Amino acid sequence: MIFIVLSIMTLCYFALASWQDLKERMLYTAPILFLHILWSIYLVVMTDWENSFLCSFWLVHLIIYVVLNDFGVWGDGDSDLFLLMGNLCLVASKAVSTGVLVFRECFFLMLGLLAAIGIGVIEANWKKKKLKVTYEIAVAPGMAVAGTILILQGFLEVMK
Template sequence: MNWLMLVMAVVTAIFLIVSFVQDIKERTVFSFPCLVLIDAWAIVLWNVVSYRKAEVICFLVVHSVLFILMKVFKVWGDGDSDMFLLFANICLVCVPASNIIALAITECLLLIASIAISIGIGAIEYRCRKRKFALSGDMAVIPGFSIVLIVVMAIYVIGRFM
């Protein structure tokens, strides 16, 4: 299972890098590969993680409800909402936590970090394009998710294999 995790992390990192570039260039994200990765990480989550199955189900239900709410109320674009669900699955697999509450707090902190990174990248992008920066504008959130998830997976892989 260790090699499967390594392959999953590498494939996901490649997808995240492509998504980062694509979101900066065209504000589009390929949903199908993201949905496949969401399912793959959910399978790994179910078979590998040491949390009780009831906790995993609760975690998946909460994130699925948040995902549906983001889609219904159009909080983000569709690809951004898909990335949120991928973010949730990867966090549960790769973030070591003593209990589900610690995991939820860690996930919230990582989510804050990803949004902060996205705001920083957005400010740089707007400056390069000589446009006025506004948080309510068309800002790419995938770059922040991508950076945080790549770091989380790298720490997980290094801790697991090195």
């Protein structure tokens, strides 16, 4: 039941964030961080992941998060989505090797970014504008696609 409630909250946020990112090119990060904390608690209490592994995982993600923000690789809200996507990747997987987990997470981040580019191309064509990859791509809709797939995979894991 907890998984379903968190999933619904996350999917609702993905819908709102995607709409907001497409409309204004900005995200409110407080809900992302709140969801990240809730999913983190879920991972500690309800899954088989070792607490020491989770702490290491979150520390690495925090370092990457800080680097992404400090170097302006992408928008601040997009970096927050990166943290949430890490947790969703853990939720969608049984405890596996670190290498497999890193590959899965990179794959879903790539999927999210490719989906964002595809959505950006569709949006630019619809608005009859030239797409500028450097700034004008809304990342949240693509991450929402990848995050939704991870939530569905997590649901299948929970149902086993």
